Amino acid sequence: MPEQTVLEVYRYLPDEETEPRFQSYEITYRDSWVVLDALDHIKTEIDPTLSFRWSCRMGVCGSCGMTVNGEPKLTCETFIRDYNTETIKIEPLAHFPVIRDLVINMQDFMEKLPTVSPWLITDEDKPLEAGEYLQTPAQMARYKRFSMCINCMLCYSACPVYGLNSLFTGPAALALAERYNLDSRDEGTQERSDVVTAHDGIWRCTYVGECTKVCPKDVDPAGAIQMLKLSYALDWAKSLVLPGRGR
């Protein structure tokens, strides 16, 4: 059954305005609509100037992240029916520069991701004839959770540490570092340590823990960062007692 609601949408048109504003759109929505459906409806039926990102519509590509009633959300899986408020406030993801309306500049995030070397690093490559790098399901289970990230940046948007200091490497990138550190086929823990344990790396995290709560894929970046702190601290302690030894 169709229902009525008001979407209060953050608008910023850089070629015409210097300040952002909120624009209200009264819409008739269906029970099955997610916030992204409502925004699509506004764009096609009411106001074609509204800009926002999306692609897969099924929580996989990570491009539809926005702030819905103050919380970072994937709008393609956030149902309007779950909000009992009269109006739903839609804003761009916090802590990122706004390019236009709900579109943020993700360059900082994209530059940070490769700094943690998120790929398998081995001391020596095996010859091709030696075959694949095998792994048991149990070995995969150790890191699987941290490998589910879809780069939606909700965690950065929820993290006040990143909001206060954008030099912080941030939750998703650090979780990815731990994902590879925990991989039985990887030998890059030491190589990653320069970035991971740098001044703006893991030690900047104060464990607010909101990154984990808002993650749509249950990645637990906050946990990953604390695990990194523990493992690198143990490595450091081991290197004091047994020079030349690490993880």
Added chain:
Amino acid sequence: MSRELTHPLPRSWWLKRPPYFRFMMRELTSVAVFAYTPLLIWALWSAADAASFSVFYEFLRGPLSVWLHVVVLVLAVYHTGTWIALTPSVLVLWRNDEQVDPNLITGTTAMLFLSVSVGVVWLVLV
């Protein structure tokens, strides 16, 4: 060239969302733990001779001291509780390729904390 907008976090950022507020409370309660240390230093200092120890002892028996201890105890227990609750995120253990139940880790940490606390109370009172 289009202009991008930035929205720096205001100083009151921790009042904007309840989880941020709870985080700040967790951090602030550690100040109470820190603030208690001068009392411990005074205790050590006063142990040098009987006269200064009796001054310290009299202070401990006073109402100000009792209130101080009640407040610090509540804040310290809250602070400890928040960290015990977070332990399983840091301590991810595996046994025979199965992850150890996070509740077991929280429970064990809580029990350890309680046992040590009871041990200290027993040492002081008995």
